[in-house]
Amino acid sequence: MLTKKQHQLLTFIDQHISEKGISPSFDEMKEALELKSKSGIHRLISALEERGFLRRLRHRARALEVLKRPEEMSKANAMPFRVIEGGRRQSDPRSASAPPAGVREIPKLSKIAAGQPIDAVLGEPDDIISIPDMMVPSAGEFYALTVDGDSMTGVGIHHDDTVIVERTDTARPGEIVVALIHDENKATLKTLKMEGDTIVLQPENPVYEKQRYAPDQVTIQGRLTALMRSYRG
Secondary structure, X not given: OEXXXXXXXXXXXXXXXXXXXXXOOHHXXXXXXXXXXXXXXXXXXXXXXXXXXXXEOOOOOXXXXXXXXXXXHHHHHOOOOOEEOOOOOOOOHHHHOOOOOOEEEEEEEEEEEOOOOEEOOOOOOOEEEEEEHHHOOOOOOEEEEEEEOOOOHHHOOOOOOEEEEEOOOOOOOOOEEEEEEHHHOEEEEEEEEEEOXXXXXXXXOOOOOOEEEOHHHEEEEEEEEEEEOXXXX
């Protein structure tokens, strides 16, 4: 089962490869799907990879391979292939009632590296969690991530903490951000710095080195808003 945008992107990539013999660029995909930033394309591609529809050919620019098409899935399963509009199914009991007053529900995604970058998994949420309204501004879109690593301990962010992130593609130097590294399709949690035109992703632990990238190598996917920690015996 694919969301509408996943289906649109898969169809566009397949048609582009058939007609031109090469995968479309991220700018072409962003324009075709009328998205505002390339980070949305990265999320869709990651989701299609996880579902076995696409394969990214490593160490090659603009190299995507379509492994299966929706119509092939429908034949294999002997049932119509459905495209969903996104979000939860209507049968999901959680969608039938609103959260209590003073509480907001946000998606919780897979782990984010605070030591070394890990595969970007900002596609479909793994869970939905409830947080107090007071933890986030009234406006904005937010998601939660579990920290994996110890590179941000200098600012009080530890392994297995849950960070609340505002989804955005812009940030100011000094803010803690979720950054997607394009060439590796990796996401990491770091402090954003600038050295001239160079983007610096700075860890807050002296045992880790700064990571430097050209502006077109990195997309900001969010900035830190709040932190949750669970104490277990």
